[in-house]
Amino acid sequence: MKIQSKFFGEIDIDENKIITLVDGMLGFEKLKKYILIPHGQDNMFKWLQSTEDPAVCFLVVEPVSFMFDYSLEISDDVVDRIKVRTPEDVIIYSIVVIPDDPAKISANLCGPIVINAMNRMGAQVISSNPEHQVKHYIIEELKKNTARLVTNFASMVNSGKSIAEKTGNSGPESAAVSSAATVAEKK
Amino acid sequence: MLVLTRKHNQSIMIGSNIEIMIVEIRGDQVKIGIKAPKNVSIYRSEIYEEIMNENKLATEQAGMDKLGAITKLITPDEKK
Numbered sequence: 081m082k083i084q085s086k087f088f089g090e091i092d093i094d095e096n097k098i099i100t101l102v103d104g105m106l107g108f109e110k111l112k113k114y115i116l117i118p119h120g121q122d123n124m125f126k127w128l129q130s131t132e133d134p135a136v137c138f139l140v141v142e143p144v145s146f147m148f149d150y151s152l153e154i155s156d157d158v159v160d161r162i163k164v165r166t167p168e169d170v171i172i173y174s175i176v177v178i179p180d181d182p183a184k185i186s187a188n189l190c191g192p193i194v195i196n197a198m199n200r201m202g203a204q205v206i207s208s209n210p211e212h213q214v215k216h217y218i219i220e221e222l223k224k225n226t227a228r229l230v231t232n233f234a235s236m237v238n239s240g241k242s243i244a245e246k247t248g249n250s251g252p253e254s255a256a257v258s259s260a261a262t263v264a265e266k267k
Numbered sequence: 268m269l270v271l272t273r274k275h276n277q278s279i280m281i282g283s284n285i286e287i288m289i290v291e292i293r294g295d296q297v298k299i300g301i302k303a304p305k306n307v308s309i310y311r312s313e314i315y316e317e318i319m320n321e322n323k324l325a326t327e328q329a330g331m332d333k334l335g336a337i338t339k340l341i342t343p344d345e346k347k
Contacts, residue, residue, distance in 0.1 A: 087331050107319035108326075125334060138325050139334065157306040175325045178333045188325075191318035206310055206318065214321050 084134035087127065088117065098131060099200045102161050106191065106204055111136055125176065128193070140173040141187055146221045148229070153208050154194055162194065162201040169198045177215070186215040 081095045099114045108130075117127040124145040130136035143150040152172055154164070164170055172194055174187040189212035195202035271279060278288035284304055291298035301309055 105322050106315060107322045119334065136326055138322070155306070155308055157308060160306070175322060177321060177325045178328050178330065182333050188318065188321050190314065191321065204318070204322075206308070206314060214317050 081131075083115070083129075083131045085117070085127075085129050086134055086137035088129075091117070093131070097200070099128075099195055099202055101193070101202045101204065103203055105138075105193070108136060116140075126173070128173065128175075139176040139178065140193065141176050141218070143172060143174045143187065143189055143192065146187070146218045146225065147189075147216070148225050150189075152192060152194070152205075152212075154205065155208070158194065158203055158205050162196045162203055163199060164196050165198070169196050171195045171197050174216075176218070183219055185218050187218055188214050189216050190214045 082090055082092050085091050093115050097115060099116065101112050101114060104110060104112050111130045111132050113131040114128050115131055117129055119125040119127060119139075124141050126140050128138040128140045143152075150172075154170065158164075172192050174189055174192050176185060176187050178185050189209075190207055191204055191214070192207060192212075193202055193204050273279065273289050275289055275292055278286050278300075280286055285307065286302040288300040288302075289297060290300040303309060
């Protein structure tokens with residue numbers, strides 16, 4: 081299926097990969113069908129292009145990629161609406177704003193998009209965590225996380241424990257990422 | 268829009284399972300108590316507006332050229 085995109089002109093997309101946001105996005109309620117376009121290889125950013133309106137395209141990022149201890153509680157009504165069976169099936173994206181000064185690039189953790197990878201149904205939700213703000217500056221968060229990883233690593237080395245023993249994994253970074261990927265499901 | 272007048276400690280029902288009660292009135296502030304089933308999400312309306320504005324800003328400001336500059340800013344940190 082061919083669609084017009086904002087940045088890539090006419091593109092050929094696999095219809096089976098279309099994501100349905102059940103209520104659209106806030107402010108864009110009529111647009112429900114989107115496709116994810118990776119921004120090159122090994123890049124943390126992706127484009128979420130509307131298949132119904134070429135002009136609507138969001139830059140998105142997985143919050144875990146810049147905030148290693150990120151987690152989100154997804155309410156029961158959202159779990160029901162997008163038919164989530166296990167938290168592992170959920171992929172979370174945060175919408176990115178790039179201002180004129182690119183160093184101030186920010187991600188919206190207050191209104192993340194949750195997608196059920198099994199059926200490609202998704203919704204923009206409101207985080208119940210008061211620490212999740214509309215603007216999180218990605219570069220600052222990355223610096224904070226890197227500093228914390230270094231501190232954790234140093235304290236583990238100093239306490240004489242092996243990293244694998246303490247984290248049950250191969251290194252502090254992968255341990256942080258795997259714990260962050262756990263999505264809390266409200267019961 | 269339906270407009271109702273209520274006094275302190277009076278309430279209204281929305282459907283059969285949502286109750287909204289005026290808990291306190293002080294100056295220009297009103298404290299509201301809400302009883303609703305767990306699956307009903309309740310948020311201050313400003314938060315919807317904030318997210319809506321951020322969504323609009325995101326589509327208006329997204330640009331390929333800017334992202335190139337950001338990738339350069341982020342990549343050296345990640346590869347450390």
